[in-house]
Amino acid sequence: MIELADLYKSFGSNDVLRGVDLFVPKGQSMVVIGGSGTGKSVLLKSVLGLVTPDAGTIKVDGTNILEQPRDAFLARFGMLFQGGALFDSMPVWQNVAFRLMRGELKRPKAEAREIAIEKLRRVGLGPDVADRLPAELSGGMQKRVSLARAIAANPEIIFFDEPTTGLDPIMSGVINDLIREIVTEMGATAITITHDMTSVRAIADRVAMLHRGKVRWEGAIGELDDCGDPYVDQFIHGRPTGPIETLR
Known part of the structure; x- marks a missing residue:
């Protein structure tokens, strides 16, 4: 579904991506x-x-992203942002239905609200939450609302950016389980970026490790612990000594 080939990106003298495949x-x-x-x-x-x-190419479903109509292309994606990124002036249901009330996906307001309430139910939140403001919710509930928004338009591809940041271990486990269940149910293609190895083991089918702007290792989750790569081994076990340089 997604293919990156020889991808490079620098910001000034900072070479961030150095040939990612x-x-x-x-x-x-x-x-x-x-x-x-x-x-x-x-x-x-x-x-x-x-x-x-x-430099490099990015293809989604076999087509270069630069050759795809912008709005139709983005309509295929859902995104769970690291900080939630909820609109604090909007009630919860409008946050969830944000995309459904705009652009190519626009639905009548009543229908958009109905879909939002159903997606909230899917992430374990009742209809009583729909008219609250995000500030009235706990951090875990806000993360669930953000997840409901990410899946509101039934996207083919979902990105999760540090989905458990700021959550306690129990709520992190709840979010991880929800992500795994929802991605499986929807048949979606997902990319998650995270430092949380518990999330990695709960969410991943496959794992890729980036180091110095390149994919150092990539493989099935079942191969992770015995991959034999010293960089991966140091990272997944959180060891301060090894080939990855750390500040002392």
Whole structure:
């Protein structure tokens, strides 16, 4: 579904992506791991067209993203942002239905609200939450609302940016389980970026590790612990010593 070939991106003298090759099969959940500043977020932004690569190609469903009509292309995606990114002045249901009331996906207001309430139910929130403001919800509930928004338009591809950041271990487990269930139910293709190894093991079909702007290793989740790569081994076990340089 998603294919990146020899992707490069620099910001001034900072070379972020240095020849990334990555293939994400349709209907699979790919988790991208790696330290801060290794290019994980830039990779996602490149696929979405928010960042223009300096070189290389990005294909979605076999077509170069530059050759696809912009609105129709983005309509295929859902996104769960790291901080939730909810609109604090809008009630919850309008946050969830935001895309459904605009552009090519526009639905009548009553229908959009009905869909929003159904998606809230799917993530474990009752209809009583629909008319509240995000500030009236806990962090875990806000994350569920963000997940409901990400799936509101039944996207083919969903990106999850650090989905458990700021959550306690129990709520992190709830979100991980929801993501796994929903991606499977929808048959969606997913890319998640995370530092949380519990999330990796709960969400991933396949894992790719970015290091110094390249894919250091990529393989099935079942191969992760015994992949034999010293960089991957150090990262997944959180060891301070190893080939990955750390500040001391």
